[in-house]
Amino acid sequence: MAIEAxxxxxxxxxxxxxxDVTVDGADGVHMSAVVCSSQFLGKSMIAQHRMVFAALKGxxxxxxxxxxxxALTTKTKEx
Amino acid sequence: MSDTIQSSIKxxxxxxxxxxxxxxxxxxxxCGFSSRIAGVLNFLNITWLDINVLADEDVRQGIKDFSDWxxxxxxxxxxxxxxxxxxxxxxxxxxxxxxxxxxxxxxFDKDAADKVREANS
Numbered sequence: 001m002a003i004e005a006x007x008x009x010x011x012x013x014x015x016x017x018x019x020d021v022t023v024d025g026a027d028g029v030h031m032s033a034v035v036c037s038s039q040f041l042g043k044s045m046i047a048q049h050r051m052v053f054a055a056l057k058g059x060x061x062x063x064x065x066x067x068x069x070x071a072l073t074t075k076t077k078e079x
Numbered sequence: 080m081s082d083t084i085q086s087s088i089k090x091x092x093x094x095x096x097x098x099x100x101x102x103x104x105x106x107x108x109x110c111g112f113s114s115r116i117a118g119v120l121n122f123l124n125i126t127w128l129d130i131n132v133l134a135d136e137d138v139r140q141g142i143k144d145f146s147d148w149x150x151x152x153x154x155x156x157x158x159x160x161x162x163x164x165x166x167x168x169x170x171x172x173x174x175x176x177x178x179x180x181x182x183x184x185x186x187f188d189k190d191a192a193d194k195v196r197e198a199n200s
Contacts, residue, residue, distance in 0.1 A: 045166050053149050060149035
């Protein structure tokens, strides 16, 4: 049921080619990620987080989702 | 997606100023992320409604469908989705949460909010 940090990192990088991505967390179920991308410019924090969740393509969905929690920090390049 | 659940969620968030869909209850949170927001709301002395998603699997999935947001906790103010744990924490520390509460005429302890920021600066 768990998911590798590199898998998360690659999914995010696919959706945000310009992004700096750091994924942490050992158990593969409760992870944290810092994503820094120019695509976040001008977007609300909710919109920014939604974009990252969308990039994870269902990995977090429902009781069968592999990933239960992703503590998320999103930044634009300027921040 | 069950329409009954969706309309019951809509009614709950529209008839209560501040609602937190969480794992566990206000007095006994069962997840660290839920516990953090519940702690903030209680410390700020806000009147809020706790909905324990662990008590009802339909609500647990229903609230994720409702907001199109994959995680719990989820906080609602006056019927609007505000965010999950990261966003509320960020808003708490930046003062944005104060502004949101003030705009919506929701009473809270401003001194307590300042104390949280002082302790985390």
